[in-house]
Amino acid sequence: MxxxxxxxxxKDTAVYGISSILARTLNFFLLPIYTRIxxxxxxxxxxxxxxxxxxxxxxxxxxxxxxFFRFASLEGYDSEKVFSTISCFMLAVSTAFFCLGxxxxxxxxVGRGYYPVAVVYSAGILSIDAFTSVFFxxxxxxxxxxxxxxxxxxxxxSEIFFNLLFLYLLPAYFTSHPQSALLNFFTxxxxxxxxxxxxxxxxxxxxxxxxxxxxxxxxRICLPYLKVIIIYSLPLMLAGLQGALNDFVDRFLFRYxxxxxxxxxxxxxxIFGAAAKLAVIMSLFVQMFRYAAEPYFFSKASKSDINxxxxxxxxxxxxxxxxxxxxxxxxxxxLQYILGKNFRTGMTVLPVMLFAYMLSGINQxxxxxxxxxxxxxxxxxxxxxxxxxxxxxxxLFMPKxxxxxxxxxxxxxxxxxxxxxxxxxxxxxxxxxxxTSILLYMMSGIALFFVSKIIETPSIPLNLIxxxxxxxxxxxxxxxxxxxxxxxx
Numbered sequence: 001m002x003x004x005x006x007x008x009x010x011k012d013t014a015v016y017g018i019s020s021i022l023a024r025t026l027n028f029f030l031l032p033i034y035t036r037i038x039x040x041x042x043x044x045x046x047x048x049x050x051x052x053x054x055x056x057x058x059x060x061x062x063x064x065x066x067x068f069f070r071f072a073s074l075e076g077y078d079s080e081k082v083f084s085t086i087s088c089f090m091l092a093v094s095t096a097f098f099c100l101g102x103x104x105x106x107x108x109x110v111g112r113g114y115y116p117v118a119v120v121y122s123a124g125i126l127s128i129d130a131f132t133s134v135f136f137x138x139x140x141x142x143x144x145x146x147x148x149x150x151x152x153x154x155x156x157x158s159e160i161f162f163n164l165l166f167l168y169l170l171p172a173y174f175t176s177h178p179q180s181a182l183l184n185f186f187t188x189x190x191x192x193x194x195x196x197x198x199x200x201x202x203x204x205x206x207x208x209x210x211x212x213x214x215x216x217x218x219x220r221i222c223l224p225y226l227k228v229i230i231i232y233s234l235p236l237m238l239a240g241l242q243g244a245l246n247d248f249v250d251r252f253l254f255r256y257x258x259x260x261x262x263x264x265x266x267x268x269x270x271i272f273g274a275a276a277k278l279a280v281i282m283s284l285f286v287q288m289f290r291y292a293a294e295p296y297f298f299s300k301a302s303k304s305d306i307n308x309x310x311x312x313x314x315x316x317x318x319x320x321x322x323x324x325x326x327x328x329x330x331x332x333x334x335l336q337y338i339l340g341k342n343f344r345t346g347m348t349v350l351p352v353m354l355f356a357y358m359l360s361g362i363n364q365x366x367x368x369x370x371x372x373x374x375x376x377x378x379x380x381x382x383x384x385x386x387x388x389x390x391x392x393x394x395x396l397f398m399p400k401x402x403x404x405x406x407x408x409x410x411x412x413x414x415x416x417x418x419x420x421x422x423x424x425x426x427x428x429x430x431x432x433x434x435x436t437s438i439l440l441y442m443m444s445g446i447a448l449f450f451v452s453k454i455i456e457t458p459s460i461p462l463n464l465i466x467x468x469x470x471x472x473x474x475x476x477x478x479x480x481x482x483x484x485x486x487x488x489x
Contacts, residue, residue, distance in 0.1 A: 026156055026159065026160060029160060031278075031338055032338050032339065033163070033164075034195070035339050035340030035343045037190050038190065039267075040270040040343065041266035042266075043270035043273065043343075044264075044265070044269035044270030045192050046195055048254075048266075049122060049192065049196070051251035054247070054248055058237065058240040058243075060090075060126055062089075062234075063235075063236030064133070064229070065134065066233065067086065067229045067232050068082060068134060068138070068229075071225070072141055079141070082225055083217075084217065084218050084219065084220050085226050087131075087217050087219060088220060088221045089221065090131050090133070090134050094126075094128070094131040097123065098124060098127040101120065101123025101127075105119045105123075117193055118193050121200045125196070125203055129206075131207075132207060132210055135210045136148060139151070151209050154205065154209060155203075155209070156202070158202045159198055159201075162197070162198035162199075162202060166197055171188070171189055171190050174186070174189075175188075235377045235379060235380055238379075239380045239383045240379075240383075242383035242386070245387050247410075250394050250405075250406035250410075253391075254268055254272075254403075254406075255269075257394065258398065258399075258402055259399050269403075271342075271343050271346040272406060272407075274340075274343040275346030275350055278328070278335055278347075278350055279353040279354045279357055281324055282324050282325065282358055283357045285320060285361070286321075286360060286361035310368070311433045312434070313365070314433060314434075315437050317362075317365060318362060318441055318442065321361055323474070325354045325445055326449060328350070328354055329350070329354065330452060330468070331464065332350055334460075334464070349404060349406075352404070352407035353407050353410065355446075356407065356411045359410075359415060363418045366422050367382060367417070367421045382424070385417060386416055386417040387413070389413040390412070393409035437481070441478065444474060444477060445474060448470045448474055451470060452467050452470055
């Protein structure tokens with residue numbers, strides 16, 4: 001790949017990253033509010049519900065985003081007919097799901113111990129997001145990165161607005177108006193219901209943004225198209241479901257496995273969920289790269305000389321991940337104050353979760369090959385192995401180590417998936433990954449992390465200065481290696 005292509009990819013990554021940065025900044029902006037207004041237990045319930053949302057969302061979207069990229073770009077397929085077929089399918093699925101959510105609201109609420117209105121909001125969020133996902137995908141396919149970023153940003157900013165409106169104004173309003181009709185949609189005190197309501201309102205905003213396109217769309221299903229798209233997308237959905245379960249199954253296990261250590265399972269989950277969100281910058285970079293790289297990879301999939309460029313991309317991707325890993329850990333003394341006082345005990349999981357997110361990004365890069373060569377069924381093998389690893393680690397260690405077991409479960413799981421994907425790629429799609437460099441940079445970063453923990457300084461300012469020097473040393477080391485004459489790894 002020529003330098004200008006790398007520049008184009010970097011530019012698109014930055015543009016797509018605007019909305020992703022806002023989405024992740026939303027966590028930093030609202031996390032101190034959530035962890036100061038909500039109790040640890042209430043925040044734990046919020047964490048569990050959004051884990052369910054993340055998993056069900058994968059099922060509802062059904063891999064159709066990737067399916068759209070695949071067949072809209074494939075010779076012999078009409079891209080508009082592909083979009084019409086997928087959008088019609090998603091409209092039907094989303095509507096059916098929301099109706100089922102309304103029908104079984106009471107049963108779900110009683111069974112899980114949730115407020116009924118929280119179930120309704122969750123069903124609405126899932127239905128609307130599934131339907132609008134294909135419209136966001138079409139913006140990416142058309143390389144309308146700026147419009148994509150604007151729409152995503154408006155949705156995210158509206159979510160911030162509704163969160164602030166509900167959390168700060170409604171509790172006082174309900175105190176002075178105890179008979180208000182709004183209590184049919186909210187709880188008297190601030191709770192996770194307020195967060196769900198804010199997200200639901202932002203989803204409505206998203207629909208309004210796409211309303212002209214939604215109205216113009218011809219909702220006609222081409223059955224031959226739908227059949228091949230489903231056959232292609234189903235394995236991706238199942239793999240995505242396993243992947244989502246892998247990411248969030250530990251949230252469900254707290255209810256059954258959390259130890260009796262003076263905290264309820266809800267409180268332990270809340271502490272873990274809040275601390276893990278501080279590692280969000282790493283997952284932000286991974287998401288930014290995926291948004292820009294995935295459409296590009298598909299457009300260049302037929303090129304016979306593209307594999308070395310994939311390998312080079314992953315090396316530089318890893319370098320940036322290590323820089324993020326070090327930066328967040330080196331300045332965690334300041335970052336901890338983002339959390340409310342009762343949540344700061346969970347800071348011990350931050351380095352582990354950062355490393356896990358780094359491995360997650362590497363895994364996404366290593367596993368890209370089976371999408372490009374239409375070996376999507378392999379995704380199920382890889383993610384199932386990761387899910388099995390996560391469950392085993394949590395079953396064995398969560399009853400004793402609580403959320404630390406959950407964090408290390410992610411590390412173990414992504415390590416297993418990377419290894420399996422890499423081994424299988426040797427058979428189907430040989431990519432010359434520069435593992436020597438990748439492992440060298442990762443081990444160097446981990447070594448510097450331990451140096452910063454072992455060497456104690458008498459004050460936080462001196463500690464920050466020392467850590468900044470360590471970070472600069474790593475950057476200089478990478479620059480020297482990558483610009484050194486004769487260096488090929």
